[in-house]
Amino acid sequence: MPTYDASTLLPLCAGLTLLGLIGSWFAWRRRGLAAGTRGVAWSLLPVSLYMTGLLKVLWEVVRSVVSWAAHLIFSPTVWAGVALFGVSVVLYVVSGVARGRSPKEKAQKEKAQKKPASPAGQLTTTGPAPASATTAKAAKPSKGKAKQQESSEFDEIEDILKRHGIN
Structure with a gap:
């Protein structure tokens, strides 16, 4: 890849800017002020990059990435x-x-x-099994009953709200 040469890139950047400005003038005539202004903004970038020294940085970044990619592939x-x-x-x-x-x-x-469940109150190696363990399992309501309870609670809340005039 060629090296960075400031004397070659200045005329190139100036030429790109000039071509961009000519294209921006045509864009302004055909498509209006917004298109022309946007074209001018893009056209000024090459010269601004050269003048700030960022063109050299950009050149080195591109050269390094290409070199790394070639090394990776081959x-x-x-x-x-x-x-x-x-x-x-x-x-x-x-x-x-x-x-x-x-x-x-x-x-x-x-x-x-395989370990059998011990009945309530029977002694095990960890101590007596709590009596509430088996009764809690038996007392669990099914999902259908839970939904019925929830809906009846909501009905009660709605009735209270209606009585107080809140809808």
């Missing part, structure tokens, strides 16, 4: 690194799946399922 070492990264990701995912299927967890789940 280097076997880089592609070996990309392959190792892929293998690493696959191994990490496989380890997560294997972790969920560990034999210790299966054995613990089977023991928990």
